[in-house]
Amino acid sequence: MATMQAIPTVEAAATRVRGCCVPIAMPLPPERAEATAAVFRALADPTRVQMLRMLGDAGTPICVCDFTATFEQSQPTISHHLAKLRDAGFVRSEKHGIWAFYSLREDMPEACRQALSLLG
């Protein structure tokens, strides 16, 4: 079945002899490629991956102080990661008195929602 794999390769190599270095049409408009990369960039850190999984598992907003108690990182760093997730469109924050709670955005961008589904 997989023996068909090698054929187009050699085929292509032969074709190259007179058709090399041909520019390829961009599959995505530049802004779209950048936006897609930005979503992935927000997930390119293990701490943020864990945070999103926690929010998904909990189903309820989570207090920043709980995150601070969970990870072995400083409070500013925790705030930094949460801000990244918020800027990327994954979460929103609401303040209740002294505390700030973060939760998954129910109106999350579609790209974020799909990426979320394959965390882990």
Next chain:
Amino acid sequence: MATMQAIPTVEAAATRVRGCCVPIAMPLPPERAEATAAVFRALADPTRVQMLRMLGDAGTPICVCDFTATFEQSQPTISHHLAKLRDAGFVRSEKHGIWAFYSLREDMPEACRQALSLLG
């Protein structure tokens, strides 16, 4: 249905008065979170996003010289991006004479395969 959303928030805030700063159990083992982040890190660049889409659309191996002719980046930079995709498990390379062809790995890691499906 979604009206239940606001309740646990205030509820949680009230609970916090005596249950604050409680560590959360890690949803993922650290290595797994790091591995997941690594996959996303490979996709955290618009050029690499375009490259993977091109490989998926083409269905056949693509020559490095074509990538070089496509993007407005130097040849070493193109090589660099392709190496990142190869190290992450997305693509493989084979040389035919002078040319090097890259193609999507048919035995791609599951995490990569899933991530590929939501490119764009």
Next chain:
DNA sequence: GGCACGCATCGACCAACGTCGATGCCCGCG
């Protein structure tokens, strides 16, 4: 056998990122 070509690797540079301590702001409480 030397030459030209395609590609990978190297070294350097700058920007972006993760991390921290210090600081400032806002809220609830005495």
Next chain:
DNA sequence: CGCGGGCATCGACGTTGGTCGATGCGTGCC
């Protein structure tokens, strides 16, 4: 009204990542 606590912001630092020019390696061709 001042005080303490939770969180965001700021400034600084080291590390990583994207980019390039220069170089090296292997291959096909004259």
